[in-house]
Amino acid sequence: MDFGKNKIECSKLKQKKSKRKVKITFANHLATSQNRGLFSLRFPGASSLPGFQKIMSSQSANEDCLGWAARDPSGVLSPYKFSRRAVGDDDVHIKITYCGVCYADVVWTRNKHNDSKYPVVPGHEIAGIVEKVGSKVQGFSVGDRVGVGTYVNSCRNCEHCNDRLENFCGKGVYTFNGVDADGTVTKGGYSSYIVIHERYCFKIPKDYPLASAAPLLCAGISVYAPMMRHNMNEPGKSLGVIGLGGLGHMAVKFGKAFGLNVTVFSTSMSKKEEALNVLGADKFVVSSDQEQMKASANSVDFIVDTASGDHPFDAYLSLLKKFGVLVLVGFPSEVKFSPASLLLGAKTVSGSVTGGTKQIQEMINFCATKKIYPNIEVIPIQYANEALERLINRDVKHRFVIDIENTLKEE
Amino acid sequence: MDFGKNKIECSKLKQKKSKRKVKITFANHLATSQNRGLFSLRFPGASSLPGFQKIMSSQSANEDCLGWAARDPSGVLSPYKFSRRAVGDDDVHIKITYCGVCYADVVWTRNKHNDSKYPVVPGHEIAGIVEKVGSKVQGFSVGDRVGVGTYVNSCRNCEHCNDRLENFCGKGVYTFNGVDADGTVTKGGYSSYIVIHERYCFKIPKDYPLASAAPLLCAGISVYAPMMRHNMNEPGKSLGVIGLGGLGHMAVKFGKAFGLNVTVFSTSMSKKEEALNVLGADKFVVSSDQEQMKASANSVDFIVDTASGDHPFDAYLSLLKKFGVLVLVGFPSEVKFSPASLLLGAKTVSGSVTGGTKQIQEMINFCATKKIYPNIEVIPIQYANEALERLINRDVKHRFVIDIENTLKEE
Numbered sequence: 001m002d003f004g005k006n007k008i009e010c011s012k013l014k015q016k017k018s019k020r021k022v023k024i025t026f027a028n029h030l031a032t033s034q035n036r037g038l039f040s041l042r043f044p045g046a047s048s049l050p051g052f053q054k055i056m057s058s059q060s061a062n063e064d065c066l067g068w069a070a071r072d073p074s075g076v077l078s079p080y081k082f083s084r085r086a087v088g089d090d091d092v093h094i095k096i097t098y099c100g101v102c103y104a105d106v107v108w109t110r111n112k113h114n115d116s117k118y119p120v121v122p123g124h125e126i127a128g129i130v131e132k133v134g135s136k137v138q139g140f141s142v143g144d145r146v147g148v149g150t151y152v153n154s155c156r157n158c159e160h161c162n163d164r165l166e167n168f169c170g171k172g173v174y175t176f177n178g179v180d181a182d183g184t185v186t187k188g189g190y191s192s193y194i195v196i197h198e199r200y201c202f203k204i205p206k207d208y209p210l211a212s213a214a215p216l217l218c219a220g221i222s223v224y225a226p227m228m229r230h231n232m233n234e235p236g237k238s239l240g241v242i243g244l245g246g247l248g249h250m251a252v253k254f255g256k257a258f259g260l261n262v263t264v265f266s267t268s269m270s271k272k273e274e275a276l277n278v279l280g281a282d283k284f285v286v287s288s289d290q291e292q293m294k295a296s297a298n299s300v301d302f303i304v305d306t307a308s309g310d311h312p313f314d315a316y317l318s319l320l321k322k323f324g325v326l327v328l329v330g331f332p333s334e335v336k337f338s339p340a341s342l343l344l345g346a347k348t349v350s351g352s353v354t355g356g357t358k359q360i361q362e363m364i365n366f367c368a369t370k371k372i373y374p375n376i377e378v379i380p381i382q383y384a385n386e387a388l389e390r391l392i393n394r395d396v397k398h399r400f401v402i403d404i405e406n407t408l409k410e411e
Numbered sequence: 412m413d414f415g416k417n418k419i420e421c422s423k424l425k426q427k428k429s430k431r432k433v434k435i436t437f438a439n440h441l442a443t444s445q446n447r448g449l450f451s452l453r454f455p456g457a458s459s460l461p462g463f464q465k466i467m468s469s470q471s472a473n474e475d476c477l478g479w480a481a482r483d484p485s486g487v488l489s490p491y492k493f494s495r496r497a498v499g500d501d502d503v504h505i506k507i508t509y510c511g512v513c514y515a516d517v518v519w520t521r522n523k524h525n526d527s528k529y530p531v532v533p534g535h536e537i538a539g540i541v542e543k544v545g546s547k548v549q550g551f552s553v554g555d556r557v558g559v560g561t562y563v564n565s566c567r568n569c570e571h572c573n574d575r576l577e578n579f580c581g582k583g584v585y586t587f588n589g590v591d592a593d594g595t596v597t598k599g600g601y602s603s604y605i606v607i608h609e610r611y612c613f614k615i616p617k618d619y620p621l622a623s624a625a626p627l628l629c630a631g632i633s634v635y636a637p638m639m640r641h642n643m644n645e646p647g648k649s650l651g652v653i654g655l656g657g658l659g660h661m662a663v664k665f666g667k668a669f670g671l672n673v674t675v676f677s678t679s680m681s682k683k684e685e686a687l688n689v690l691g692a693d694k695f696v697v698s699s700d701q702e703q704m705k706a707s708a709n710s711v712d713f714i715v716d717t718a719s720g721d722h723p724f725d726a727y728l729s730l731l732k733k734f735g736v737l738v739l740v741g742f743p744s745e746v747k748f749s750p751a752s753l754l755l756g757a758k759t760v761s762g763s764v765t766g767g768t769k770q771i772q773e774m775i776n777f778c779a780t781k782k783i784y785p786n787i788e789v790i791p792i793q794y795a796n797e798a799l800e801r802l803i804n805r806d807v808k809h810r811f812v813i814d815i816e817n818t819l820k821e822e
Contacts, residue, residue, distance in 0.1 A: 160733070168733045168756065229734075229757065322571070322579045323640075328753055336747040342739055342762025345579065346640065349760050351753030 066410060067191030068381055069119035070109035077109065077384050079411060080119050082187060084195045092140050092198050093132035094148065096408075098378075099189035100125025100214040101387050101400035102246065104150075108177045109388065117177055123189030123402075124150045124175035125217045127210040130201075137198045145204040147364065149217035150175055150354050152186060152196045164358035166200075190384065192408055202361050205368035215374040215399040216364055218354070219246035223304055224363040225355030226327040227254055230348075232302045235259025240299075240319055241281070243306035244271055247329055249375055249398040251304040252279040257370045263300060265316070274397065278375070287315070298322075298345070306330045313337035313349070320347050327352055374399050380407035477821060478602030479792055480530035481520035488520065488795050490822060491530050493598060495606045503551050503609050504543035505559065509789075510600035511536025511625035512798050512811035513657065515561075519588045520799065528588055534600030535561045535586035536628045536812075538621040541612075548609045556615040558775065560628035561586055561765050563597060563607045575769035577611075601795065603819055613772050616779035626785040626810040627775055629765070630657035634715055635774040636766030637738040638665055641759075643713045646670025651710075651730055652692070654717035655682055658740055660786055660809040662715040663690040668781045674711060676727070685808065689786070698726070709733075709756070717741045724748035724760070731758050738763055785810050791818035 062083045069080035087093045105122035107113060126148040130140050140146065153173035154161050160168035173180050176188030188194075204213045226232075232239060232255070239255040240263045241248050248264075252275070255262040263283040264275035275281040285292045297318050305316065308330035314337045317326060322345040328335065329352055342349065355363070367373070375398040379387055387400045402408075473494045480491035498504045516533035518524060537559040541551050551557065564584035565572050571579035584591045587599030599605075615624045637643075643650060643666070650666040651674045652659050659675075663686070666673040674694040675686035686692040696703045708729050716727065719741035725748045728737060733756040739746065740763055753760065766774070778784070786809040790798055798811045813819075 165733070226757070322576070328750055331750045331754065334747060335750055335753065336745060339739055339742045339746055339762065342746065342760065343742065343764045344762075346637070346761065346763045348762075349753065350757065351750065351755075351759075352757045353754045 065187075065191050065193055066408060067121040067187060068384055068408070069121045069187075069190075070116075071119050073111040073116070075106070075110035075388065077122075077190065077388075080121065082119070082121070082191075084187070084193065085182070085184070087132050087134050087195055088197075089134040089136040090197050090199075091134045091195050092130050092137060092146070092201050093193060093195050094126070094128040094146055094201070095131045095193050095405070096126055096128040096189055096191060097403075097405040098127040098211045098214045099123040099402045099404055100218065100246075100376075101379075101384070101391060101396075101402060102218050103391060104218070105188075105190075106388050106392060115177070117179075117185045120177055121187035121191050122176050123191070124148070125214040125219070125399075125401075126175070126189035126194060127204060127214040127217075128193075128404075131193070133198075139198050140201060140203070145206065145208075145210060145213075147202045147204050147213050147217050148175060148189065148194060148196060148200060149202070149221065149360055152178070152194075152200050153180055154200075156199065160356075163356070165356035167354040167356055189404070190381065190402065190408075192404065199357060202357070202364055204364060208364075208368045209373070211376060211378055211401050211403070212373040213364065213367075214401050215246060215250070215376060216367055217360070219374065219399060220250050220367065221355040221360050221363050222329050222353065223247050223251040223306070224254055224366075225359055226329060226350065226352035227251070227258070227302075227304065228359065229352065230302060230325045230327060230350060232260065232304075232325075232327075233258040237261070237301040238263065238299065238321075239301070240265055240303040240316075241306070242266075242287070242303060242311070242316060243308075243330060244275060244279070244398070245306060245394065245396075246374075246399045248304070248306040249279055251306065252281050253372050253374075255304075256280050257366070257372050260302075263296065265296075265303075265319070278397075287311075293319070300324065303327070304329065308332055310334070314341045317341040317347055317349070320345065322346055324348070325350060329353070376401045378403050382407060476598075476602050476604055477819060478532040478598060479795055479819070480532045480598075480601075481527075482530050484522040484527070486517070486521035486799065488533075488601065488799075491532065493530070493532070493602075495598070495604065496593070496595065498543050498545050498606055499608075500545040500547040501608050501610075502545045502606050503541050503548060503557070503612050504604060504606050505537070505539040505557055505612070506542045506604050506816075507537055507539040507600055507602060508814075508816040509538040509622045509625045510534040510813045510815055511629065511657075511787075512790075512795070512802060512807075512813060513629050514802060515629070516599075516601075517799050517803055526588070528590075528596045531588055532598035532602050533587050534602070534813075535559070536625040536630070536810075537586070537600035537605060538615060538625040538628075539604075539815075542604070544609075550609050551612060551614070556617065556619075556621060556624075558613045558615050558624050558628050559586060559600070559605060559607060559611060560613070560632065560771055563589070563605075563611045564591055565611075567610065571767075574767070576767035578765045578767055600815070601792065601813065601819075603815065610768060613768070613775055615775060619775075619779045620784070622787060622789055622812050622814070623784040624775065624778075625812050626657060626661070626787060627778055628771070630661050630785065630810060631778065632766040632771050632774050633740050633764065634658050634662040634717070635665055635777075636770055637740060637761065637763035638662070638669070638713075638715065639770065640763065641713060641736045641738060641761060643671065643715075643736075643738075644669040648672070648712040649674065649710065649732075650712070651676055651714040651727075652717070653677075653698070653714060653722070653727060654719075654741060655686060655690070655809070656717060656805065656807075657785075657810045659715070659717040660690055662717065663692050664783050664785075666715075667691050668777075668783050671713075674707070676707075676714075676730070689808075698722075704730070711735065714738065715740065719743055721745070725752045728752040728758055728760070731756065733757055735759070736761060740764070787812045789814050793818060 063081040068077040130144040154166040154169035155171040178186040239260040303326040474492040541555040565577040565580035566582040589597040650671040714737040
């Protein structure tokens with residue numbers, strides 16, 4: 001997960017490989033998706049790494065894992081059988097029961113980065129039950145309720161891994177469409193089971209529904225990590241949340257759990273009822289209403305900005321009090337503002353993607369203790385293609401979760 | 412100093428008042444100045460406040476203060492006699508011995524914001540000796556060596572003032588070209604004496620040269636404040652400094668004093684000798700050399716960016732390690748970068764202007780203890796016009812300081 005390096009490689013790759021047909025095919029998706037860039041960032045350019053050819057020929061005959069995969073840039077998912085590695089000494093074998101639907105699933109099933117390694121089995125918000133453990137596994141036992149997030153490997157020996165911030169490791173491996181240390185292309189949670197090193201596996205407390213746990217593994221940690229990093233957990237402080245998708249709605253919930261006064265900023269008045277009555281925000285501001293925005297100037301200590309469409313940063317920075325912090329977790333095409341917006345009030349703009357394994361477990365435990373549950377819509381795997389379309393059209397409140405256990409069957 | 416509000420008012424004012432002639436006259440200065448925007452930010456739009464007419468008529472006949480003032484947008488300075496208020500109960504009367512030359516002096520003598528209230532007596536890096544004190548003054552005695560910085564008043568009763576962060580006070584008053592609570596237009600340190608409330612006066616330790624103290628009051632605090640706010644004082648960490656003007660060279664000195672490993676990033680190889688041998692930086696990187704920049708990727712914990720010319724933020728953000736912080740104290744025309752530059756590595760861009768009174772005194776004491784002295788070129792007041800020209804052309808290493816005591820005389 002040497003994002004920076006890979007990003008550059010990815011860009012180069014795009015220039016070399018992009019085909020007009022593909023670009024036209026997906027232009028509409030790119031334009032309409034709220035989260036179009038966020039996950040492109042988390043999973044950049046793995047196709048520039050070695051191993052693709054090797055993997056295609058290294059698939060063993062033991063195709064006992066049933067998944068749904070996209071075969072080409074149409075992104076259409078359909079049943080697909082494949083092999084996973086045998087359970088190693090440090091591995092756990094997890095029977096997947098639920099998998100959240102994240103915009104990353106759109107990105108790689110539809111080859112939006114021109115680096116998709118088909119067949120692509122998406123899904124990195126995985127919840128399930130441990131069915132087997134390797135001989136050296138210490139943290140898990142058969143029957144444990146567990147989760148897997150956006151990455152399944154890292155070097156485990158660098159400064160980042162030693163700090164349990166594996167998300168910064170230069171050898172990190174994404175949960176799907178990544179190239180693992182053994183050269184195989186990783187396949188995600190739209191599948192019956194997964195085998196991973198126990199380090200990248202998280203315990204789900206016993207009373208926490210597995211379906212609700214799934215979205216924590218990506219959407220949850222994506223906002224929890226920066227909120228903790230920037231001390232957005234001080235009761236009585238004020239938080240603004242921009243965007244009410246998978247990440248934004250979790251930011252509101254965390255904000256309330258931290259004792260913050262939460263204001264939702266949205267371009268659409270239609271979100272007001274949802275923000276105040278469903279999510280429990282304290283205040284709602286229509287960001288296109290200049291009077292409302294002006295009245296909210298210098299009013300919040302923090303902002304979690306989950307919007308990926310281009311939006312006016314000067315206007316949002318004006319909402320912050322002195323020393324205020326705006327954390328960007330969305331991915332607009334660019335960030336642009338006047339220096340005055342930062343200098344006056346000594347304000348801060350910061351970015352964040354995912355979190356380390358230690359903090360992911362901490363976040364899950366926090367959600368269980370505080371009874372914080374993502375708003376989910378549980379769907380059968382057969383609805384996955386429509387779900388991805390709806391996600392592109394922002395027609396989801398607030399996270400689809402696929403009921404893998406009960407609906408992913410051999411036909 | 413409600414910068415945000417005033418900035419808006421200032422912008423409006425510009426639209427109303429700007430004259431083609433003035434714009435053309437100063438276009439060259441605007442284009443060539445490294446620091447063209449920094450101080451425009453610190454002293455915005457005071458002319459939109461009430462009081463200008465009142466002041467012009469309120470000048471008393473007791474014109475015992477000798478200064479040098481600009482009379483019109485030509486910015487040419489010449490001798491000028493004016494009155495200052497009588498010493499109030501909480502006031503100190505300071506005989507000015509030295510005054511630093513800051514880019515703000517160019518901005519307001521030349522009416523670059525169309526808000527100059529002529530005659531303009533510039534100067535906000537003031538050092539001198541207390542000659543009189545009011546009956547209630549507690550902190551100062553006659554004979555004390557003192558300094559005055561960029562502001563001379565504030566409400567003293569808001570949350571910001573109560574936190575000794577008067578620089579954020581909505582009723583702050585700039586040291587020159589500001590409108591004070593009594594309606595008078597403030598006049599700065601290119602003058603024989605000044606009268607101010609003791610709160611905005613700072614003690615200069617006895618062994619610290621007054622000439623060296625002057626630049627601390629603006630250039631010094633402008634980099635010290637954000638460095639402290641962002642924990643850039645942890646020995647062993649690494650600091651990048653962009654720009655080697657009045658602010659940049661102080662950032663290098665503070666960095667070394669804090670025990671940091673300091674790298675200077677400059678567009679020009681000609682700065683290498685100065686950076687390494689004069690300022691004591693550990694490393695020098697030519698920022699236009701892509702190979703050198705690439706080799707410096709992910710190498711520094713912090714960056715103090717003093718450059719006010721437009722520069723590529725993505726390139727500089729790539730220099731930061733994970734969680735790295737770039738503090739902007741310069742004022743380019745805009746700040747623009749890819750979200751990837753922030754999100755990958757969870758990096759931060761922050762801004763800062765000046766500092767509060769508590770921290771200014773702390774910074775002065777720190778400089779005295781650590782024997783940190785700005786690099787100065789002491790000049791006579793008669794050289795002021797040429798000095799401002801040289802400042803515009805970046806031809807100064809690193810701060811002009813006017814010897815007021817010995818050269819400001821009645822002719």
